[in-house]
Amino acid sequence: MADLMPSGKVTAKIFPHPLNAWYAVAWDHEVTGKALMSRTVAGRPMALYRTRDGRPVALADACWHRLAPLSMGKLVGDDEVQCPYHGLRYNSAGRCTAMPAQETVNPSAMVPSYPTVERYRYVWVWPGDSTLADPDLIPDMHQMDHPEWAGDGLTIHAPCNYQLILDNLMDLTHEEFVHGSSIGQEELSESEFRTRLESDGSVTVERWMLDVEPPPFWRKNIRDRFPDFEGRVDRWQIIHYYAPSTICIDVGVAPAGTGAPEGDRSHGVNGYVMNTITPETDRTSHYFWAFMRNYRLDSQLITTQLRESVRNVFAEDEAMLAAQQAAIDANPDHEFYSLNIDAGGMWVRRILDRMLEAEDRAPVRSAAGSAVGSAP
Amino acid sequence: MTTSAQPDWSTGRVLATAPVAADVQRITIQRPARGRAAPGSHLDVRVPVGDTTDVRSYSIVESDDDGSQLTISVLRVPQSRGGSAFMHTLVPGDELPVTQPLQNFPLSVAAARHVLLAGGIGITAVAAMAQALRRAGDDYTLVYAGRSRERMAYLDELAGLHGDRLVVHIDAEQTPLDVAELVGSIGRHPRSGATELYMCGPIRLMDAVRRAWESAALPLVNLRYETFGSSGWFQPEEFVVTIPERAVEATVRSDETILGALTRAGIDLMYDCRKGECGLCLLDVEAVDGALDHRDVFLSTTQKADGRTISTCVSRVVAREGSPNGPRVSLTLP
Structure with a gap:
């Protein structure tokens, strides 16, 4: 048996991010062939655009010459960017491909072009070793663009370390306290839950609340499908984590006792909360989310209503995450402690820790107890 | 993937040395970990040259995972009075100043096809690239040309690793590289526009490939190469450089550059890359007795043929037959 890791090793407060991973950099519609945009992923500023044939491109957002941001430049030709400062292309x-005032091009001149893939309504980038970028490693978010699902989402620019968002999503007891007016209910912290590491390396946290009053958000949803619905429900939350930072949550309610826990969800409503978190810096994140449903697919009204109510719910999370990050920074000598509800989040940390270890960038604890990542 | 960085010097310790071909010594150096060295990167080392020191660049053939053990391979140049002869004296335990891995020759996995071309010791620059492409399952061919089997480092190892993807040309075995045929086959391939050729080798080979590439109308940006400014059309010889407006005359030894000789003579010149890439050290040629041996990649073929300017950090002058006074060049300051 391998040695146990020291306690606290994986509860680094500012968690480093793996570089050899796919991260969503933008919604598909944000990246265009008309203008460049700038976005930072894993500490790497990128200039994003599409080629004339529609392929997304992510170049390092700094000219080889004097590091002027290429995102301030313009698109030229079929697939080229011209630096805004001295016109290098x-x-x-x-x-x-072109330098001013000379007949040749310095053979050393290039900027990193990060591997990109367009999938599930997002553009994904691989900020690390490009020879390892395998598109099969993109997490399964098929509900985003599958014909049996409909919905929409938005992006939160969250002022916190990405790991705090993963913690938030891996433990939904907080709904009772943070989202009391919409999805919270006391049974959340009363019901049992089961956390397991799956054989494919994903992590599942499953919680069933049987025979409970539906909170306002779910009462509305089930009535959208079954307008005459009255009474109590069986409610489920099944959280699926895919490394490094994607969490898809199977959620829903069905009339109590109609067989949902045994697999018959036909009397209820099912949603998927799609979340993929992209570290921007150590203390900021791009939080891409969407709410997908598998009923009344043609109703744009319901799509918009769900997007707006989830937006309001997530605004409550954002306020908490910002306040938590501020408190972490104000208390550098204080450690994190864990509760049994943190099992999901702790699996996430262990998986991330192993990815970082493979990159030789695992979090290390300083003498004072705070953890820092080693430099890339 | 970093494209370049400021050299960060530290003490490297020689861990192992071994001959891997005639006049080629494999040297493994330990230095502070800095992450795995990317394919195409090189080490700069500081070597004694005469009574001073100079910097030499050697491609990294192998790196361990954290980049703390880096292997280079050094060809002993016959006329060397400095760099390569010194490197061949190293034994385990010796220490010398080295930089972190520096990258001026990055591999892009974005290309649909890759052809890697090594001439002689140039194999050191592309061996790690071939490994990375093999690991990524990409479409690549490694073409390795040399004068004789004994002079070709890593030949057996590469054959074992790359199988049919390795194509070998050996002058002594009457299977020399046909540059026109190689470039022609790239041009005829259906994905010719998406094929990158990475080459490292003698400048005559690289010039021949460049000319064939241009005449096949292949995209110039797909022709990838690196020079350390150390290879010319002619053997380096001693010559005289003069700056008439300053009444300066200096001798450029065979192991130093015009830039070095003029700096020693008190002329303050602008320069940066010191390998014939950036064009900052160009001076106009007023007169030459002998022939210019252009070793830079800044000037175009036309500009080199004109002979009006010279890249003083790498280019040289050699005697032409029948010039009684020895090679000389007279330059004007900007």
Whole structure:
């Protein structure tokens, strides 16, 4: 048996992010062939655009010459970017193709071109070793664009370390205290839950609340499908975590006792809360979310209503995460302690820790007890 | 993937040395971990040259995972009075100043096809690239040309690793590289526009490939190469450089550059890359007795043929037959 890791090793408060991973950098519609946009992923500023044939491109957002941001430049030709400062041009592979005032191009001149894939309504980028970028490693978010699902989402620019958001999503007891007016109810912290590491490396946290009053959000949803519905429900939350930072939550309610826990959900309503978190810096994150449903697919009204109510719910999380990050920074000598509800979040940390270990960037604890990542 | 960085010097310790081909010594150096060295990167080392020191660049053939053990391979250049001869004297335990891995020759996995071309010791620059492409399952061919089997480092190892993807050309075995045929086959491939050729080798080979590439109308940006400014059309020889407006005359030894000789003579010149890439050290040629040996990649073929300017950090002058006074060049300051 391998040695046990020291207690506290994986509860670094500012968690480093793996670099050899796919991260959503933008919604598909945000990246265009008309103008460049700038976004930072895993500490790496990127200039994003599409080639004339529609392929998304992510170049490092700093010219090889004097590091002027390429995102301030313009698109030229079929797939090139022109630096806004001295006009050096780069193709979509990041190779410099033109330099001012000379007949040749310095063979060293290039900027990193990060591997990109467009999938599930997002553009994904791989900020690490590009020779390891395998598109099969993109987490399964098929509900985003599957014909049996409908819905929409938005992006939160969250002022906190990405791990705090993963913690938030891996333990939903907080709904009772943070979201009391919409989805919270006291049975959340009373019901049993089961946390397990799956054989495919994902983590599942499953919680059933049987024979409970539906909170306002769910009463509305089940009545959208069954307008005459009255009474109590069986409610479920099944959280699926895919490394490094995607969490898809199977949620829903069905009339109590109609067989949902045994697998018959036909009398109820089912949603999927899709979350993929992209570290921007150590203390800021791009939080892409969507709420998908598998009933009344043609109702744009319901799509918009659900997006707006989830937006309001997530605004409550955002306020908590911002306040938590501020408190962490104000208390550098205080440690994190764990509760049994943290099992999901702790699995996430262990998986991330192993990814970081493989990159030789695992969190290390300083003498004072605070943890810092080693530099990339 | 970093494209370049400021050299960060530290003390490297020689861990192991071994001959891997005629006049080629494999040297493994330990230095502070800095992450795995990317394919195409090189080490700069500081070597004694005469009574001073100079910097030499050697491609990293192998790196361990954290980049603390880096292997280079050094060809002993016959006329060397400094760099390569010194490197061949190293034994385990010796220490020398080295930089972190520096990257000026990055591999892009974005290309649909890769052809890697090594001439002789140039294999050191592309061996790690071939490994990375093999690991990624990409479409690549490694073409390795040399004068004779004994002079070609890593030949057996590469054959074992790359199988049919390795194509070997050996002059002594009457299977020399046909540059026109190689570039022609790239041009005829259906994905010719998406094929990158990475090359490292003698400048004559690289010039021949460049000309074939241009005449096949292949995209110039897909031709990837690196020079350390150390390879010319002619053997380096001693020559005289003069700056008439300053009444300066200096001898450029075979193991130093015009830039070095003029700096020693008190002329303050602008320069940066010191490998013939950036064009900052160009001076106009007023007169030359002999032939210019352009070793830079800044000037275009036309500009080199014109002979009006010279890249003083790498380019040289050699005697032409029948010039009685020895090679000389007279330059004007900007």
